[in-house]
Amino acid sequence: MGAILEVGTLHYVVLSFLLFLVGVVGIIVRRNMIVVLMSLELVLNSVNLNLVAFSYANGDLTGQVFAVFSIAVAAGEAAVGLGILVALFRLRQTTELDKATELSG
Amino acid sequence: MFFVFGALALAAAVGVVTLRNPMYCAVALLVSFLSIAVLFLLRGAEFLAVVQVFVYGGGIMVLFLFVIMLINQHQLRETRKYGPHWWLGLVAALVLGLVFVRAFYPAVFSDPASSPPAFTHVEGLALGNSQAVAWVLYRQYLLPFEIVSVFLLVAMVGAVLLGRRQ
Numbered sequence: 122m123g124a125i126l127e128v129g130t131l132h133y134v135v136l137s138f139l140l141f142l143v144g145v146v147g148i149i150v151r152r153n154m155i156v157v158l159m160s161l162e163l164v165l166n167s168v169n170l171n172l173v174a175f176s177y178a179n180g181d182l183t184g185q186v187f188a189v190f191s192i193a194v195a196a197g198e199a200a201v202g203l204g205i206l207v208a209l210f211r212l213r214q215t216t217e218l219d220k221a222t223e224l225s226g
Numbered sequence: 227m228f229f230v231f232g233a234l235a236l237a238a239a240v241g242v243v244t245l246r247n248p249m250y251c252a253v254a255l256l257v258s259f260l261s262i263a264v265l266f267l268l269r270g271a272e273f274l275a276v277v278q279v280f281v282y283g284g285g286i287m288v289l290f291l292f293v294i295m296l297i298n299q300h301q302l303r304e305t306r307k308y309g310p311h312w313w314l315g316l317v318a319a320l321v322l323g324l325v326f327v328r329a330f331y332p333a334v335f336s337d338p339a340s341s342p343p344a345f346t347h348v349e350g351l352a353l354g355n356s357q358a359v360a361w362v363l364y365r366q367y368l369l370p371f372e373i374v375s376v377f378l379l380v381a382m383v384g385a386v387l388l389g390r391r392q
Contacts, residue, residue, distance in 0.1 A: 128228040128229075128268075129335060129337035130335035130336070130337055131330075131333065131335055132228060132232070133265070133269070134330065134333075134335070136232045136235070136236065136265075138326050139236055140235065140236060140239050140258075141322075142319050142322055142323065143236070143239040143240055143242075143243055144239065144243075145315070145318055145319065145322065146243060146315040146316070146318065146319050147242060147243035147315075149311060149312075149314050149315035149318055150243065150308050150309065150311070150312045150314075150315035151243065151308065151309065152308065152309040153248060155248045155251070155290065155293065155294060155297075156242065156243070156248060156251050158290070159242050159251055159252070159255050159290065160242060160243060162255065162282070162286060163239050163242060163255070163258065166258070166259065166262050166282070169262070169266075169274075169278075170262055170265060170266075173265075173266050173269050173271045173274060174269055176269075176271070177269040177270055177271075177338065177341070177342065177345075178335055178336050178337065178338065179336075179342075180338060180342030180343075180344050180345075181342075181344060182344055182345060182358055182359060182362045183362065183366075185271050185273070185274050185345075185359055185362075186359060186362050186363050186366075186367055188271070188274055189274065189277060189359070189363065190367075190370060190371075190374055192274075192277055192278065192281050192282070193281075193374045193377070193378060194374070194377065195281075195282075195286070196281055196285055196286060196378070196381075197377055197378055197380075197381030197382075198381075199286045199289055199290070200289060200381050200382065200384075200385040201381050201384050201385050201388065203289055203290070203293045203385070204384065204385040204386075204387075204388030204389045205388055206293060206297075207293060207296065207297075207388065207389050208388050208389070210297050211391075216297060218309065219309050219310065
């Protein structure tokens with residue numbers, strides 16, 4: 122029991138995997154595009170958690186620097202994604218993804 | 227600490243995926259972001275924890291809330307929460323779970339007892355985590371840093387163009 126309660130890198134990897142899984146399921150399952158973008162942020166966050174955990178395990182700061190880049194990219198992605206969402210809403214008066222069917226013939 | 231905030235982050239993530247009202251989803255997402263910031267602190271990443279609170283808890287969260295408020299609440303009421311491919315999500319979760327267990331089951335990770343000196347020391351001097359991150363970021367990774375700044379400019383112009391009225 123004591124070995125399980127001692128927090129190590131494996132704990133972080135498992136938690137990050139579970140967060141990743143929840144995010145992926147959210148992206149596939151939900152219809153509302155706002156919530157899909159939120160799930161995407163969850164996925165990116167879980168990757169950051171992994172980067173920080175392995176950075177600590179290896180005693181190397183590169184993981185943290187990479188996580189800084191990842192956060193910047195996530196911010197840009199959120200801005201563009203929400204811009205697309207607003208454009209979609211103006212066009213179709215909905216945020217539900219299965220109503221955006223211009224390309225399905 | 228790890229178990230409390232890890233469980234909180236996970237529960238909030240499940241809330242994001244399962245709650246009906248996007249506003250509640252946004253609040254759950256904020257709880258998840260802040261819990262993950264605490265988990266960063268526990269692994270010696272003080273600078274990243276602050277960046278996480280600023281960028282995710284501040285910037286991205288405000289962006290989401292503005293868009294939710296911009297879009298009419300009545301239009302957001304969903305008839306069904308989940309799309310027609312909801313079973314695909316469960317299949318993807320199952321497959322990813324199997325891949326993870328297969329890849330990591332006999333894994334052994336090194337677990338240092340305390341925060342590595344590289345996190346707070348620059349060339350033998352104890353300066354703190356922000357300085358240590360800046361040292362690596364501006365010396366070893368200067369070109370990627372500049373590329374990220376150009377990327378953010380492109381994203382900003384793109385978001386303004388997409389959000390503009392025709």
